[in-house]
Amino acid sequence: MELAICSRHQFPQLLGDAIITALQQEGSVCLASGDTPQLAYRYVAAQYQRRPFPLRATLVGLDEWVGFGPQDEGSCQYAMHHDLYQHLSLRPGQLRQFDARRAGDALEEECHRMNQLLTEQPLRLVLVGIGQNGHLGLNEPGVAFSSLAHVSNLSETTVRVAQKYFPQSTTLRQGITLGIANILASEKIIAVANGAHKRDIIQRLLMTPPSETLPATSLKQHHNTQLLLDDAVFHVENIL
Numbered sequence: 001m002e003l004a005i006c007s008r009h010q011f012p013q014l015l016g017d018a019i020i021t022a023l024q025q026e027g028s029v030c031l032a033s034g035d036t037p038q039l040a041y042r043y044v045a046a047q048y049q050r051r052p053f054p055l056r057a058t059l060v061g062l063d064e065w066v067g068f069g070p071q072d073e074g075s076c077q078y079a080m081h082h083d084l085y086q087h088l089s090l091r092p093g094q095l096r097q098f099d100a101r102r103a104g105d106a107l108e109e110e111c112h113r114m115n116q117l118l119t120e121q122p123l124r125l126v127l128v129g130i131g132q133n134g135h136l137g138l139n140e141p142g143v144a145f146s147s148l149a150h151v152s153n154l155s156e157t158t159v160r161v162a163q164k165y166f167p168q169s170t171t172l173r174q175g176i177t178l179g180i181a182n183i184l185a186s187e188k189i190i191a192v193a194n195g196a197h198k199r200d201i202i203q204r205l206l207m208t209p210p211s212e213t214l215p216a217t218s219l220k221q222h223h224n225t226q227l228l229l230d231d232a233v234f235h236v237e238n239i240l
């Protein structure tokens with residue numbers, strides 16, 4: 001895992017430029033929602049509006065709250081649409097994501113469909129945020145590193161932290177997510193964290209050998225992962 005640290009001000013552009021490069025190449029690219037990459041997406045959208053660049057990549061959704069869809073404010077797909085996708089001229093079929101509004105067996109079918117898609121069109125890049133409990137996507141603590149796309153039971157921390165995305169207090173129980181094994185199969189991974197509230201989890205991540213109790217430590221088993229942090233997260237005196 002290669003560590004890259006930049007200032008809070010550089011973070012959106014640095015990340016945004018990496019996304020722009022990936023979008024211009026053939027292959028599947030998976031972009032996570034969340035506050036961490038939000039300004040980078042706005043930067044990408046602004047660059048595209050100013051001077052459209054070719055969009056050759058297929059976009060793959062990382063995860064979603066079960067029961068929620070792209071029309072629901074607070075959903076992962078709503079945020080991605082709002083900050084990025086609606087500003088890009090995507091072809092029909094260029095964006096592939098879970099339908100988390102389905103129920104029961106149909107959700108299992110969604111996971112199967114996504115695993116199939118990734119077998120046919122392997123991921124070239126995954127951009128993923130590190131959650132405050134060390135989750136990746138909605139792979140919660142305890143998840144097997146061998147997991148493929150699945151429905152997960154959300155941890156208390158995830159449910160509490162996720163309230164920030166919704167306009168009102170919202171009941172969340174499950175998520176549907178690419179699995180750790182899907183993420184690790186990507187050619188390249190960029191994992192991101194910014195802000196002082198992520199200091200503790202990043203410190204734990206850096207100190208802990210790969211362990212299923214901390215899903216983000218799975219990234220240490222990947223040969224081409226960059227952990228991009230801003231200088232509010234990474235304080236040398238905290239880490240050493």
Ligand code: PGA
Pocket residue numbers: 033034035036037129130131132135136137
């Ligand atoms: P955040 O979420 O970018 O809003 O901090 C990251 C995550 O929980 O995966």
